[in-house]
Amino acid sequence: MVSNTRKYDVIVVGAGHAGCEAALASARMGLSTLILAIDLDKVASMPCSPSIGGTAKGHLVREVDAMGGEMGKASDASAIQFKTLNTKKGPAVHSTRTQNDKNIYHRTMKAVLEAQENLYLKQGLVERLVVEGGKVTGVVDQTGFGFETQAVVIAAGTFLSGLVHVGESCIQAGRAGEFAAYGLAASMKEQGLEMGRMKTGTPPRLHQDTIDYSKLEEHKADDTPCFFSFSSTHAPLPQLPSFIGHTTEATRNIVLDNLHRSPLYCGTIKGVSARYCPSFEDKAIKFPDRVSHQVILEPEGIDTREMYVSGLGNSLPVDLQIPFVRSIAGFEEAEIIRPGYAIEYDYVNPVQLRPTLETRKVDGLFLAGQINGTSGYEEAAAQGLWAGINAALKVSGRSPFVLDRSQGYMGVMVDDLITRGTLEPYRIFTSRAEYRLMMREDNADFRLTEMAHELGLVNDDTVRQVRERKAAIDREIGRIRSVVVKPSSAVNTYLTDRGTTPLKTGVPMDQILKRAQMGYDAVTQLAAPEVPVEDRVAKQVEIEVKYEGYIDRQLAEIEKFKHLEKIRLPEDFDFQVVHGLSNELRAKLIEVRPVSLGQASRIDGITPAAISVLMIHLKNREGN
Template sequence: PCYLTYTNEATHKILRDNMDRAPMANGIIEGVGPRYCPSIETKILRFPDKDRHQLFLEPEGLHTNEVYVQGMSTSMPMDVQLAFLHTIPGLEHCHVMRAGYAIEYDCIDPTQLKPTLEFKAIRGFFSAGQSNGTSGYEEAAAQGLIAGINAALLLKGEEPVVLRRSDAYIGVLIDDLVTKGTHEPYRMMTSRAEYRLLLRQDNADMRLTPIGRRIGLVTDARWDRFLQKKAAIEDALTALHDATLTPSAAQNAALEEAGIAPIHTACTAYDLLKRTEVHYEQLRTALPDLPALTQEVETQVEIQSRYEGYIKKQMEQVAHMERLESKKIPENINYNDVPSLRDEAREKLAAIRPASLGQASRISGVSPADVSVLAVWMESQRRMQAAK
């Protein structure tokens, strides 16, 4: 069990009185800390109007009496830590096993990296983890996975894996880092993804298993299970489209018995499933010829039908972006040779050296007009080469 408690004015007074002793607050540590888990002294300075801050008391394990105070990270000296902890309800008589501490670490500028996480200037040298400017275990692990995959593929002489922003959150994470850089520890928030309707947990296998299979990370058994699930989804969708319902007395009686409102015009079972109150199992009750589905396949079928219009619109946006992504920019391009580019765009493009027009369009300071100028120039160069 975990417990909830709060700081109070006595806690805040001790912190304010000793603020000059905290490296996170007195200037000894200059680095920008993670935005989403600030130290308690940072909270006191940043939110002076708050008379209390929430703390979670979390047991460290089943076989220990240690409790972690979540929300109370600190760089204060040990005597101050003991003093303010004893002001908190539930911790009046606590003992400290290990003091809180602050860290400051450097990171590389991630715009030095290709989308494969290989350094642009050093062939075969890949970088992953918090040293690329991220905060959090999942972010670090995601980069390690991609860097490891691409290091292995480079040794084998095979094409690298670059996940697109529409493929996975890993794709959003890495694209943000290598295209925009970061001025504070980067956290992968869902709001950073413009295609998050496509990046759902229920379709992660549909999106990524074929990529894993191509690079040798998916076993035959897992691949067979994937193909069976994919076929089951496709068969169910086909059956739903093929099942036509007419507003007859018998048909409406069958629908009402299944808990579905009667119909007044002819429609397909697929159209009925778009109703938010209708579920696949209800349709099977009214239409026994529909195939039986596992729960995960049923969920996938319901989502695909119910959100079809929104998903289709997002896929059109992805297709537009992919047209830009498919137009690769030569690695040796000299942006000084491109006329009509604005100076800021020229400077940013030369610094980031994007791999495609799509990546170029996401660089801060590069406008759609700049991308158009670059696209026209690249096409003119291609035609000149073809004419030779």
């Protein structure tokens, strides 16, 4: 092996959403970092939906931003439609989503990578890992050229043994038109990593000039954009509408009559499909009573005529995709620019990972993104940030970075993966988070920016702004609790007009704000501050006052949760010698190797009685 003269602290394999965040985190923490990509013209590519965020996914993007990551900034800079979802529900599930110009997103992210100090970009297909004495020491590319390092983050996306399926056609590719990484997948298996197969896919892209929009329902962007990044101030691009249509009985029949030509149903594809983003073949089979399904037509950018059709993912041959698409009202003359396809790929069972996303099999080897069995750009970016931080900390000899389930959606996701594993593509949901009222999009900076500052990921000015904003919120809450609003004709008229009970005696302003009909605008009308507060402060004040009782209750639940999390299980803890455990539970504990009683309690099948047995054994062990 011919080696590069430069030795890197950290090497990141892959430049998708996980790879970009991993490399930036490591470099920003002062470590010499190399990012190796098969094609540098596809950095931060959006091979499926040209969008960021959505329910719970938006929470991850905000957390990545609060930790000094780049996805939120790049999304805001390339957004051609801003939407806030679930606004009729409580603030815990309010979620931001953007439709993005995928080329501007790519160029924005690549420019950031190229300008980042300590970060080096090289094009190359990694063929194998170099492991010496159980520790990774480098990687070798397809030419036999080697790169030395102290830690490797693999963020290979769908490229490990990737197979693209379009009808009977089967192509070795990581994405349509791109090389797959077969050598690296084999190298990982040689290191003893247990791997499986998963499947995802993407719908056809249509020419926008061949669509009859009069038959579709137009949806415009929000009037006031809600940004992902706390540093964003304006939307630089024009805001474009999306369109909603519906499939027909003819659409379904084309699929049902031709399942023998679908690799998903004729036995060609072996990978497990995503439950929450099914192909149309799955919809036709699994929802037989549904004649029609919603499709969303979204522009892929401001300078392209390609339209993405969410809801039409399929693996049919092209000669069937044409009538399949044209069976939908408004698509009768539609021209397919790129056909839809399915792709299956290798992934690593994530129970083989430590909480840092380092493998237990190979020291210094970290995994992030779809390689861990997840789906989605946002899940990938959050894991990339997590793995990049921990790779940098390991090389630096510092303590690892791990969030628990009460601190962030990132913590929920990583804990789910390493504790329960996944047999199907994992997707984050607000329902997965037990403490979601405390982990809202709007308070991600208050939860995480101080940690990011300690790690060296955000600068002094950023953390100062967060501290000042938190102080302003506390001051305003204290003020409205102390202000008593007395009954008067003007006050009672205002309250009556808002559909709430007039006052008979003086009432503290915070109690009025707690009423369902009231928002912070009531404060400005009835007890305005001498100096108006900024909108972000007002929003936080309203949430914290209105939901004070629920927040206090959840804080108490978190304290109970943290009790078990604090009881650590040593890395050499021998589950074989613990009496009172069934063989099944003992096998699960050995497979996952939980780091705390809290994590052990979340393993599928582990009972409260088993936790009690572990606690007794641990106390006896410590007493000896």
